[in-house]
Amino acid sequence: MSDALIRKLECYEPLSDDDRRWLLSVTKRVRVVGPHQDLVQEGHNPSDVQVIVEGFAVRYKITREGRRQIFAYLIAGDFCDLHVAILKSMDHSIGTVATCRVATLPPEAVSEITVNRPALARSLWWCSLVDEGTLREWIVNMGQRRPAQRIAHMICELNVRMRVVNLTNSDTFIFPLTQAEIGDSMGLSTVHVNRSLKELRQAGYVSIRDQKIVIPDIQRLIEFAAFDPAYLHLKAQRIVA
Amino acid sequence: MSDALIRKLECYEPLSDDDRRWLLSVTKRVRVVGPHQDLVQEGHNPSDVQVIVEGFAVRYKITREGRRQIFAYLIAGDFCDLHVAILKSMDHSIGTVATCRVATLPPEAVSEITVNRPALARSLWWCSLVDEGTLREWIVNMGQRRPAQRIAHMICELNVRMRVVNLTNSDTFIFPLTQAEIGDSMGLSTVHVNRSLKELRQAGYVSIRDQKIVIPDIQRLIEFAAFDPAYLHLKAQRIVA
DNA sequence: CGACTTTTTGACCTAATTCAACTAATGTGG
DNA sequence: CCACATTAGTTGAATTAGGTCAAAAAGTCG
Numbered sequence: 160m161s162d163a164l165i166r167k168l169e170c171y172e173p174l175s176d177d178d179r180r181w182l183l184s185v186t187k188r189v190r191v192v193g194p195h196q197d198l199v200q201e202g203h204n205p206s207d208v209q210v211i212v213e214g215f216a217v218r219y220k221i222t223r224e225g226r227r228q229i230f231a232y233l234i235a236g237d238f239c240d241l242h243v244a245i246l247k248s249m250d251h252s253i254g255t256v257a258t259c260r261v262a263t264l265p266p267e268a269v270s271e272i273t274v275n276r277p278a279l280a281r282s283l284w285w286c287s288l289v290d291e292g293t294l295r296e297w298i299v300n301m302g303q304r305r306p307a308q309r310i311a312h313m314i315c316e317l318n319v320r321m322r323v324v325n326l327t328n329s330d331t332f333i334f335p336l337t338q339a340e341i342g343d344s345m346g347l348s349t350v351h352v353n354r355s356l357k358e359l360r361q362a363g364y365v366s367i368r369d370q371k372i373v374i375p376d377i378q379r380l381i382e383f384a385a386f387d388p389a390y391l392h393l394k395a396q397r398i399v400a
Numbered sequence: 401m402s403d404a405l406i407r408k409l410e411c412y413e414p415l416s417d418d419d420r421r422w423l424l425s426v427t428k429r430v431r432v433v434g435p436h437q438d439l440v441q442e443g444h445n446p447s448d449v450q451v452i453v454e455g456f457a458v459r460y461k462i463t464r465e466g467r468r469q470i471f472a473y474l475i476a477g478d479f480c481d482l483h484v485a486i487l488k489s490m491d492h493s494i495g496t497v498a499t500c501r502v503a504t505l506p507p508e509a510v511s512e513i514t515v516n517r518p519a520l521a522r523s524l525w526w527c528s529l530v531d532e533g534t535l536r537e538w539i540v541n542m543g544q545r546r547p548a549q550r551i552a553h554m555i556c557e558l559n560v561r562m563r564v565v566n567l568t569n570s571d572t573f574i575f576p577l578t579q580a581e582i583g584d585s586m587g588l589s590t591v592h593v594n595r596s597l598k599e600l601r602q603a604g605y606v607s608i609r610d611q612k613i614v615i616p617d618i619q620r621l622i623e624f625a626a627f628d629p630a631y632l633h634l635k636a637q638r639i640v641a
Numbered sequence: 642c643g644a645c646t647t648t649t650t651g652a653c654c655t656a657a658t659t660c661a662a663c664t665a666a667t668g669t670g671g
Numbered sequence: 672c673c674a675c676a677t678t679a680g681t682t683g684a685a686t687t688a689g690g691t692c693a694a695a696a697a698g699t700c701g
Contacts (some may be wrong), residue, residue, distance in 0.1 A: 230539040249630040294535040302587030346543030390491040
């Protein structure tokens with residue numbers, strides 16, 4: 160279960176047995192957080208670093224006008240707040256969508272990494288650079304792609320990330336967002352998300368049913384979405400598609 | 401001139417005299433790059449880290465369909481490619497807009513920082529976290545704000561950043577982007593940028609003329625744009641507005 | 642079962658794009 | 672320095688993509 164993080168990190172560089180063991184031990188204690196709960200809130204300053212072990216969460220911000228923008232999806236193996244050591248306060252919130260199991264690394268674990276485990280530190284740095292690349296691609300998506308293509312692109316990305324942590328090997332995975340939440344992610348109205356999904360479904364690109372995404376032909380979807388996974392910076396090409 | 405970087409870093413934490421001197425010496429040699437040149441290209445893997453000393457550049461990506469999305473503005477004191485040490489290849493390009501003076505840090509300088517200058521390393525980490533926050537806010541901007549507000553928000557942000565590096569103290573600064581380039585930044589057509597700018601100008605919020613932005617009343621603009629600079633994580637509040 | 646949320650659909654409307662023309666600026670070579 | 676070429680900004684009109692509103696259908700959960 161909690162080896163998602165390890166699987167992910169090893170897409171960058173193999174870990175030593177010792178680092179692997181240490182990570183397992185330090186992420187062993189998890190708590191369960193129900194759906195639609197905040198893991199961290201904007202303005203707060205958590206002292207611990209949280210890692211999603213299982214479930215689905217999102218990074219989001221609420222504007223003064225009360226509109227919500229979601230700008231990242233967090234799945235097993237993803238860090239919530241690596242920034243903690245440097246920044247004084249969160250500039251956005253993180254909320255669960257589905258029930259999550261969350262591990263908590265105390266500040267000592269973080270300093271253990273930075274001081275004594277340089278290989279791990281490099282891997283975490285890689286994570287945060289990939290997150291940054293993912294944000295950039297998100298912007299490209301919102302700015303330059305038509306709605307259906309936009310959703311398709313997001314699905315292609317998630318499919319790759321799910322494969323990395325072994326949550327799919329057949330282009331089918333759990334996706335608990337509502338259409339309203341997809342809309343808040345992509346800057347679209349709920350109604351238009353619904354119509355775009357219908358378009359995708361009717362064209363045979365994807366279907367979302369019972370909180371599950373099914374991609375009948377991933378190559379066709381990649382083509383349609385103009386998806387190029389370079390920004391995920393995976394070493395292992397086999398994972399991509 | 402080249403103290404822009406120092407000014408910026410000191411928004412996070414004061415530097416030691418030694419670090420300050422070292423930074424000055426290492427960013428002393430600059431080259432001049434004309435307008436509309438790439439400083440780094442997608443897919444390439446530069447070995448040096450570049451810092452903008454003067455001028456204006458953008459991070460961008462071209463989609464398969466040939467559409468350009470700009471997702472970051474680089475001004476004096478900004479790093480081009482801190483990722484170099486970790487990632488094998490750039491997932492986007494950086495191009496000048498106006499003529500730039502660019503300093504180049506060789507790989508040795510980077511390892512000097514990570515190995516012997518932990519305070520500097522922390523400051524650079526802070527830079528990269530702020531960049532990340534800026535990307536998130538960019539997404540909020542594109543997804544949730546109306547065009548005129550979106551442009552206004554971008555201007556508020558730039559105004560703060562310009563003040564940090566001493567490129568304005570009177571809410572007036574050089575802004576060399578064309579309306580087409582603003583459009584590519586914000587996901588808007590050129591025509592609509594033009595109309596939104598007209599709206600902003602007529603309402604007395606901002607005017608862009610001769611490559612210069614003038615903000616008559618920054619508080620009014622901040623209010624209109626719903627701008628909250630928390631995501632820039634500046635220690636010195638006086639800088640904000 | 643009944644309350645509630647989510648999905649789906651239709652009708653209407655507005656915001657934003659596209660197309661096209663024109664003006665204003667900027668730059669270039671003779 | 673001027674004539675010409677090129678790029679950038681401005682405006683109007685037509686079109687369309689996407690949003691809003693409203694209501695029904697389907698699914699979820701106590």
